[in-house]
Amino acid sequence: MADFLMPALGADMETGTVVEWRVRAGDRVRPGDVIAVVETHKGAIDVECFLDGVIDELVPLGQALPVGAVMARVRAPGEAAAPAAAPPPPPPEAPRPSPPAAAPQAATAAAPAPPAVARAPAPATRARVSPAARRRAQALGVDADALAGTGADGAVVLADVERAAAAQPAHAAKPRGFDPALMRQAIAAAMAKSKREIPHYYLQSTVDFTAAQAWLDAWNAERDAIDRLLPAVLLLKAAARALVAVPALNGFFADGAFRPGDGVHVGWAVSLRGGGLVAPAVHHADRRTLPELMTALRDLVQRARSGGLRSSEMTDPTVTVTSLGDRGAESVLGVIYPPQVALIGFGRIVVRPWVVDGRIAPRPLVALSLAADHRASDGHLGGQLLAAIDAALQDPASL
């Protein structure tokens, strides 16, 4: 019997609340299964289980649990369920977060009652929904197309959406996004910790993006929009490759020592509409092809904004990369996300004068930066990382 614990989904997380179980007691779970949705300051996260067996003793919904508290127990395959064969029950002082007496009540209160009002069967054709109603519905997490409209010609209007939202149980009515105020608190806590504890050093280089841009233009010219690549994937891949060559900047600083990451899992900084930031992992970014990375980024950005990030994506990043995109500032000096030891930044690609073979020529340039933890590395090593990223971008076909 193994305990399944509330994971720490970020440096700043103290508690999490199970808002949905995706499994029932007695279900078989396998490593990687999403078993619960946990509400955190960074929004609702799909929590994966890395145990194998039959799950039981699920905690009730709606209770804030500290990180490390038992969420459920998993019996290994073949481990007998009968009490006689089961291991002794946990000692009374084992951290059981919920007093049993309170449990049924909490579960009842949080259990989603199906919305009784205004739910028409899914229409065969798209319902007429006013733009204002559609916007409000998206904000409130209501499926506007499934509502019965009371407007002219049966169109769904604002009032229908408001009514449907009011009829939903409290937690289900919340959009699967994030609360900007809580998000701000989470960022504040993590960044204050970073600035308090991590002795940052910073390096900057300017990279000629001509070769990469030419390669990208040729790739994109003949392809459908869905198969095109953004400069961001080249930057991501170049950074991931360079981290393989300079592993001392890929990993964690904890308990007074650097511990290298078990793979290059790049936390990709995603700016959220309405304010806020999250940097979920692109796992093994160094080993994936550019089209795979493009698909991964598209999926990650979508889920970062609408909810549905997975716990491993929150816990696994070994480094953070931020790319400001085509409307961002020209350069960025980042704040390291603890316990990581480095943050790689790319500014907007700008056309500027550049010296090529002794002559000035207009060239697309990108400001590349590194913020790194001086406890784990020195500037000399950081410079090697930037040089390796530059070199990778000069040979885009190799990415």
Added chain:
Amino acid sequence: MTETEIRALAAEVLAGIAPEADLATVGDDEDLRDALDLDSMDFMNFVIGLSQATGRKIPDADTPRLQTLRSLVAYLGG
């Protein structure tokens, strides 16, 4: 497609990308990316959405013509 249909389509595609954005507040010659705070990924998704809804190939070189409502209407209506 008529101009009305194109504008409705643009609004619908954008609603999926930037739910809080209101196309009614955007001038015909304003850059949609600035007006609605769309990043490169958002704009690419906008192009994909328009391409898929119209069944029309939109070459990469043409995508600057989708940056304002006026040029977008001209491009997709043409």
